[in-house]
Amino acid sequence: MLVEKRGKEVYPAYMEHVHFIGVGGIGVSALARYYLSIGATVSGSDLVASEITRALAEKGATVIIGNHAALNLLSGATRVIYTAATPQTNPELKEAKRRKLSTQTYAEAVGDLTRQYRTVTISGSHGKSTTTAMTSLVMEAGYLDPTVIIGTKVREFGDSNFRSGKGSHLVLEADEWNKSFLHYSPHVAVVTNIDAEHLDTYKTVEAVEQAFSEYLGKVPQDGTIIANADDSRLAVVAKKFGPKVAWYSVKDMEAKKVKPLLKVPGTHNLSNALAALTAGRVLGVLEPDILRALSQFRGTWRRFEMKGLYKGAHLVSDYGHHPREIMATLSAAREHFPMRRIWCVFQPHQYQRLKYLWNDFLSAFDMADRVVLLPVYDVAGREILAAKKAVNSLLLAEGLQERGKDAWHSASFPEARQFLDEGLRRGDVLLVMGAGDIYDLTTDLANHTIEA
Missing domain, CATH: 3.40.50.720 (NAD(P)-binding Rossmann-like Domain)
Structure with missing residues (x-):
C-alpha cells in the first residue's frame, strides 16, 4: 500500500x-x-x-x-x-x-513519485513526447507493464496522456523548463538532444548544458544514461559519464534495419526510435518485441498527426514551436509528401522564445512553399514587456519576405481560414503548427475534412 x-x-x-x-x-x-x-x-x-x-x-x-x-x-x-x-x-x-x-x-510531486518506482525518464530539447511514447510501447511489448506520464495523448493508451501499469517501472517525460527535471530521480535517463530552448529559464545555452549535466548526475552508479551521439552538445555533456552511457546514432548499422519498419516519417523520428530501441535493450526487452512495437507505432497527438483532407489538401497537425522542430517537421513532410506544395501555418509560442531565437526562426521555414503566420501566443506568467515590444508575427512575416519567402500574416483564425480556402489546391500539404491555441484552428479545419 x-x-x-x-x-x-x-x-x-x-x-x-x-x-x-x-x-x-x-x-x-x-x-x-x-x-x-x-x-x-x-x-x-x-x-x-x-x-x-x-x-x-x-x-x-x-x-x-x-x-x-x-x-x-x-x-x-x-x-x-x-x-x-x-x-x-x-x-x-x-x-x-x-x-x-x-x-x-507539479515537478516536486512527480519527483516524489520517481522515487517510488524504477524510473525511466526521457528528456531533451526536442522529441521527448514521441520518444516517451515509443519507449513505453516497447516496454509494454516486453511485458514490463509500466506506468506512464507523458506530455501528449497516445492512441494505445486510449487517447490518454497516462497509462496505469502494475509493473515496477515509471516512464516519465522529463521537461527541463524551470529546471523541473532536477527534481526527478531516474534509474535510466534517455536524452534526445540539447538545444537553445527555454531561454526564459536559462538565458544561455551554456546554462542549459549545465542543467543537463546536473540532471544526468542523478543517475545512480548501477543506472544507465542513453544518449544521442549525433547531437554535438549532448555528446560533450554525456561523455563525462563514461561507461554509464549507452549511445545511439542514425549512422549506426541498425538504423537501416529500423527505418523501413517505421510508420512515422523523418530522420528525427528514426533517431527517436533508436533511443527507444536502446532503452528496450537496456531494460531486457527481447529484440523481436522491440521491433514489433516500433513497427506498430503510428504517432501521437499533435506530432505530425494526419487529420484527413481539407479542400483536397492533406491536413497535418503538429506541436512544433522551436526552429529546430519546425525544420525537422518540414523535412518529414518533404519526405512523406514528395513533390507536393507545402503550406506551413504557424503560431509562435511565447514572445521571449521568438526574441531569443529570432534569426533561427527566419531560416526555419526554408523548406515550406508558403508560410502563414498567426499572432504570437502569449504565455501567461512567462512574458516580459521588452520582448513584446521587440518582436511579433507581422515583423517575422516581413523578415521572411525579405529572404524571398512566400510569407503572409493573418490577424485571426477566421482570417487565416479564409486565406487558406482561397489558396489551397488539391494535393497540397497543410501543416498547422504551434504549441498554443492554434489547435482550435486545427480542430475547426478537421471538422470539415474527409478521410485521406
Missing part, C-alpha cells in the same frame, strides 16, 4: 483528496489521472475548459472552470499540487496555505 506523509497527517494515497491548480495542463492532467487510478479523490481548476478537462471530469475528477478562487479548494482537500507558472498570490494556493495543507509544484 502506498502511504504518503503530508505535513502533520499521514494518509494512504487512495484516501487523499488532491486538488490541482491548472489541471488542464498536459503534464498536470496526467498526474491527476495517476491519482484517480489509485483511488484518490481528485479535484482541479483551470481558466478555460478543454478536451483535457472534459476527459478528466468523465474519469471522475471534479473540475472547476473559471477564475481562480478560494472557494474552488473544496473542504475535503488534503493536498494541493500546482503548476510552476502559478503565482504565490493565487487565491487557491493562498487558501491551501491558510489551511496548512501540503502544497507542491
Whole structure:
C-alpha cells in the first residue's frame, strides 16, 4: 500500500483528496489521472475548459472552470499540487496555505513519485513526447507493464496522456523548463538532444548544458544514461559519464534495419526510435518485441498527426514551436509528401522564445512553399514587456519576405481560414503548427475534412 506523509497527517494515497491548480495542463492532467487510478479523490481548476478537462471530469475528477478562487479548494482537500507558472498570490494556493495543507509544484510531486518506482525518464530539447511514447510501447511489448506520464495523448493508451501499469517501472517525460527535471530521480535517463530552448529559464545555452549535466548526475552508479551521439552538445555533456552511457546514432548499422519498419516519417523520428530501441535493450526487452512495437507505432497527438483532407489538401497537425522542430517537421513532410506544395501555418509560442531565437526562426521555414503566420501566443506568467515590444508575427512575416519567402500574416483564425480556402489546391500539404491555441484552428479545419 502506498502511504504518503503530508505535513502533520499521514494518509494512504487512495484516501487523499488532491486538488490541482491548472489541471488542464498536459503534464498536470496526467498526474491527476495517476491519482484517480489509485483511488484518490481528485479535484482541479483551470481558466478555460478543454478536451483535457472534459476527459478528466468523465474519469471522475471534479473540475472547476473559471477564475481562480478560494472557494474552488473544496473542504475535503488534503493536498494541493500546482503548476510552476502559478503565482504565490493565487487565491487557491493562498487558501491551501491558510489551511496548512501540503502544497507542491507539479515537478516536486512527480519527483516524489520517481522515487517510488524504477524510473525511466526521457528528456531533451526536442522529441521527448514521441520518444516517451515509443519507449513505453516497447516496454509494454516486453511485458514490463509500466506506468506512464507523458506530455501528449497516445492512441494505445486510449487517447490518454497516462497509462496505469502494475509493473515496477515509471516512464516519465522529463521537461527541463524551470529546471523541473532536477527534481526527478531516474534509474535510466534517455536524452534526445540539447538545444537553445527555454531561454526564459536559462538565458544561455551554456546554462542549459549545465542543467543537463546536473540532471544526468542523478543517475545512480548501477543506472544507465542513453544518449544521442549525433547531437554535438549532448555528446560533450554525456561523455563525462563514461561507461554509464549507452549511445545511439542514425549512422549506426541498425538504423537501416529500423527505418523501413517505421510508420512515422523523418530522420528525427528514426533517431527517436533508436533511443527507444536502446532503452528496450537496456531494460531486457527481447529484440523481436522491440521491433514489433516500433513497427506498430503510428504517432501521437499533435506530432505530425494526419487529420484527413481539407479542400483536397492533406491536413497535418503538429506541436512544433522551436526552429529546430519546425525544420525537422518540414523535412518529414518533404519526405512523406514528395513533390507536393507545402503550406506551413504557424503560431509562435511565447514572445521571449521568438526574441531569443529570432534569426533561427527566419531560416526555419526554408523548406515550406508558403508560410502563414498567426499572432504570437502569449504565455501567461512567462512574458516580459521588452520582448513584446521587440518582436511579433507581422515583423517575422516581413523578415521572411525579405529572404524571398512566400510569407503572409493573418490577424485571426477566421482570417487565416479564409486565406487558406482561397489558396489551397488539391494535393497540397497543410501543416498547422504551434504549441498554443492554434489547435482550435486545427480542430475547426478537421471538422470539415474527409478521410485521406
